Amino acid sequence: MDVLWLGQPACHDLSMVGGKVACLSQLAADYRVPLGFCLTTVAFDRWTAGEGATSPPPPFRDALADAYLGLAERCGVPDPRVAVRSSAIDEDGRNASFAGQYETYLNIMGIEAVIEAVARCRESLRSPRVLEYRRKNGLSLDSARLAVLVQQLVPSDVSAVMFTANPVTRDRSEILINASWGLGESIVGGTVTPDTFVVRKRDLAIESRHVAERSG
Template sequence: MTQRDVLVAGGKGASLGEMIHAGIPVPPGFVLTAQTFDHVLSSHGAKSEVAARCAQINIEDMNSVEQTSEILQGVIQGISISEEIAAEIYEAFDALHTDVVAVRSSATAEDGVTASWAGELETYLNTPRDQVIEHIKKCWASLFTPRALFYRCEKQLSANEISVAVVIQKMVQSEIAGVAFTVHPVTEDPDQMIIEAVFGLGEALVGGYVTPDSYIVSKKSCAILEIHTGMQKKKLVRGKQGNVWIDLDEEGGRQKLSKMDISTLAELCKKIESHYGFPCDIEWAYHNGRWYMTQSRPITTLKK
């Protein structure tokens, strides 16, 4: 699977497959294709209803959007997955040799240069085997949340132009995680990349719940230009039942990555940008001395 497979695996799934082919470290996993979602919709006679209700949305009327969202999410979560498809999902899950996975939505219009769905669809971390089907259906349903419907209308995407795959990956219980932009997103300096880092799972940063460290690095030399240490008050980790927040005291004010780790990660991000040939917005995790890239997409906010 490569970046050419967006219509099959969605933007996230295709990008992860592309990175694997490029030798970038990515957590092992599998993709439930967009065609599976379309097949399940069609087999329950729901595809035409979805298209009709999406076509009738009045984006100027919030009640219209919310009502359509509630109906369509109910339709999606109410459908059943056949025993044959469920058996294939469980077989692939078991092949990962893990007790929990990350279940991530991957829209077929996602992560394009002109239409980034970042943050519009759902991700479910630390999902056990007995909840994976439920979370797959929630990922499907997230294609029809009010904000996703607004985004769809804003980008003028019809129901027939977008579908959703689901990426299921072995869960990385990161000690440190974060994001990286291979071009400075504010100054747009092409020789400066920014790395942000937090303790615990990266969802705490992506969701805007904590203040990260921020490191500015020269892309040419990978020399560190600036270090800003954030005061992180809590971290998100795996608990006995799902994810839990743990309060941090003085530990939260420590620098999250060493200078050597910052330079190592910068080199890895440079490799990703060089492979794709455009500035990248990257999500990463660090566990037991190993780096994992959990997402890469184009930076969509650059003006230059």
């Protein structure tokens, strides 16, 4: 299956949709999640098998274009702005998170722009940065497989990333939240110093907070 929509049962299969999409699809079962679809690892495997083609083959382009038009219909917008997000099968692992390693493209609009962003996400699977990260973490390139999520973009004044276990202290009784102005990619990519809050799970009390200095 080349395209799966968030919330479909098959969209929980990590081997087909990668860690990010599998988790989002599970979340979509009980919470409001922006609409989106996933180009599966199967679709990218078929593309790669096409003698190393750098541009997407016609069947891949057609499936992506049809899905984007379907998203436009569901959103009620002719050319919805989307986030194009990599979702690898081995990201968010116990020993390697791959945070900020693969590419994400925001504010993408129109079929051709989406196709280009998806192709660039695919290229990031073997970027020098990712190859070095895999080497340092003892991960074989043979196991590298990628899916890509195309998801309705929600404009935001403030964004946050929440860890349900403190990744700094490894304390599972704490929640760590990083927050900053604008879209969340600046936090994940490390281009801003976010505000940081540590919250105690037991009673949701804030144990500590650090508000980053703002320039200007």
